[in-house]
Amino acid sequence: MTDADSADPALEGWALPTAFRDPAHAPVAADALELVGGTPLVRVNRLAPGAPGTIYVKLDQYNIGGSSKDRIGIGIVRSAIASGELRTGQRIIDFGAGNTAIGYALAGLATGHPVTIVSSPSLSPEKANLLRFLGVDIVPGRADVPSDHPENWAAIAERYEREDPSNWWARQQSTPANPQSHIESTGPEVWAQTDGAVTHWLAAVATGGTVSGTGRYLKTRNPLVQVIATDFAEKVDDSNLRQIFERRPGWEELERDFPPNIELDVIDAIETRSRAEVIDYGWHIARTEGLVLGLSSALSLKIAVDLAYRVDPGSVIVAFSADSGRDYVSREYNADWLRENGFAEIADTYSPAS
Numbered sequence: 001m002t003d004a005d006s007a008d009p010a011l012e013g014w015a016l017p018t019a020f021r022d023p024a025h026a027p028v029a030a031d032a033l034e035l036v037g038g039t040p041l042v043r044v045n046r047l048a049p050g051a052p053g054t055i056y057v058k059l060d061q062y063n064i065g066g067s068s069k070d071r072i073g074i075g076i077v078r079s080a081i082a083s084g085e086l087r088t089g090q091r092i093i094d095f096g097a098g099n100t101a102i103g104y105a106l107a108g109l110a111t112g113h114p115v116t117i118v119s120s121p122s123l124s125p126e127k128a129n130l131l132r133f134l135g136v137d138i139v140p141g142r143a144d145v146p147s148d149h150p151e152n153w154a155a156i157a158e159r160y161e162r163e164d165p166s167n168w169w170a171r172q173q174s175t176p177a178n179p180q181s182h183i184e185s186t187g188p189e190v191w192a193q194t195d196g197a198v199t200h201w202l203a204a205v206a207t208g209g210t211v212s213g214t215g216r217y218l219k220t221r222n223p224l225v226q227v228i229a230t231d232f233a234e235k236v237d238d239s240n241l242r243q244i245f246e247r248r249p250g251w252e253e254l255e256r257d258f259p260p261n262i263e264l265d266v267i268d269a270i271e272t273r274s275r276a277e278v279i280d281y282g283w284h285i286a287r288t289e290g291l292v293l294g295l296s297s298a299l300s301l302k303i304a305v306d307l308a309y310r311v312d313p314g315s316v317i318v319a320f321s322a323d324s325g326r327d328y329v330s331r332e333y334n335a336d337w338l339r340e341n342g343f344a345e346i347a348d349t350y351s352p353a354s
């Protein structure tokens, strides 16, 4: 850094590396799928100045397919082939927001299984195009209608399997192979990368596989590790999940309408933030720390930063990043999209109209 750079308080704690990483340690893989798992942790240096806790982000966008879901794509397909559940040439079907389908596609290409994903209109254009590029069939479905509605995305996956025996529904929401993938990989990685010093584990919840599997593993190593599930306030604050988890009055009467892979006995707390706060923070993270994180990652990191001020000195907080901000640059990380979709204030903060 020059003297002029160091005089700018906004640049404090930020510097170019003095050298590139040791070329002798650049990994060599025997094939693409070997590049799943083993993702880096990066320390957060500027978002929580003066906080007693240290924060790291586990960057699962470093998996070859671009998200944490590569792990479960491999884990679920491998286990279903081994048990004989997935037979030669069968088509893999599931529903979801796109990342798992990329994982299934990579595992399916390697094993001769085509893939169909039932998705919802919130599928980002970046992911949709990548799925088509990988040969995945995309079937439109809806997440916002009850499970007995014919357009419900789970109902469509169930129907595809029932009506055509050449289809096999992978069931990421309930298969034990989902959390097991994290018990075998993500958990041991976080433990090793922090030399067993991790005190808090935060991950966003959809199927629950990441927070539950990794959390379960970390608690076997140290039962005091705090496992924090993160979610969007709009999705979870009034949900049965939250009411049952917090044993709010009347919780015993509520239906367990959330994925079986959300293991409540592993989770210590559910923390939420609003969608607008998280989108804003995603931009802030990029501009402050140089990290380009997806929205569920920005959510977990925001909660990790707030937590870092409340924990004991020496605490090591690991927030999970499931995918990259690159997957959102035509939506939440695009000023025009923000202005058209009710988030003009965020657009004006980071990308003022000139």
Ligand SMILES: Cc1ncc(COP(=O)(O)O)c(C=O)c1O
Residues within 6 Å of the ligand: 067, 069, 096, 097, 099, 100, 204, 205, 206, 207, 208, 209, 210, 211, 294, 296, 297, 322, 323
């Ligand atoms: C971007 C992103 N973040 C978080 C999650 C949640 O992970 P899990 O399904 O393991 O709860 C998903 C899963 O769909 C995801 O795609």
